[in-house]
Amino acid sequence: MLLALAACAALTGCVTATVDEMVFNEPTEGIGDASVVILGRRHASDYETEPDFIDCVGKHIANRDQGIEVIGELEFLNALYPWFEPRTAPLYPQDLEKLLQxxxxxxxLATLRTQYMIWIDGSTVRTDSAGSMTCGIGPGGAGCFGFGTWGNDSNYEATIWDFTNRAEVGRISTSASGQSYMPAVVVPIPIIAPVQGTACDSVGDQLLQFLSSEY
Structure with missing residues (x-):
């Protein structure tokens, strides 16, 4: 399923987002009293999935459905140290069987009642920038003049693993892009496109459809 979204607001830049969802074994009545943990993939050498994005997705799910227990990433990593550190974390669902031995x-995991683990892989990067701005102090005071613009792209993929079946049961990918602006006539006024926030909401909403009995 592919969804395309676009959003603009008066004090923010425009953002476009697409979501692609593939669910293989969706629970019919939510996850009950089990818990879910959301972790960021950080084994790549050229980027890391931002901890604040992982936290954003977890809060989005917990706030929309308070019946879902989301275990914090840092809490989970500390409890399962060192098995989920970047160099030792399982890369494929078939690794779960060996891990659970x-x-x-x-x-x-039994104590935490963790049924689903969601790996999120991706990042938000700045793509381009243009314009110029000068600031100075004169007899009339300080001020800035000019105009700047820059773009951001977010690309994330969430993979859902089921500890009970030792299998991957769903996958969601989202991409978002937007242009931010900084006009300045005496005072710079940033008009920021919430690219990463839009990607967080997109991933969170799709995960809620999988995890929650209310959606």
């Missing part, structure tokens, strides 16, 4: 891992 470790008694400390199986015991901790």
């Amino acid at each position: 470790q008694p400390p891992v199986a015991a901790k």
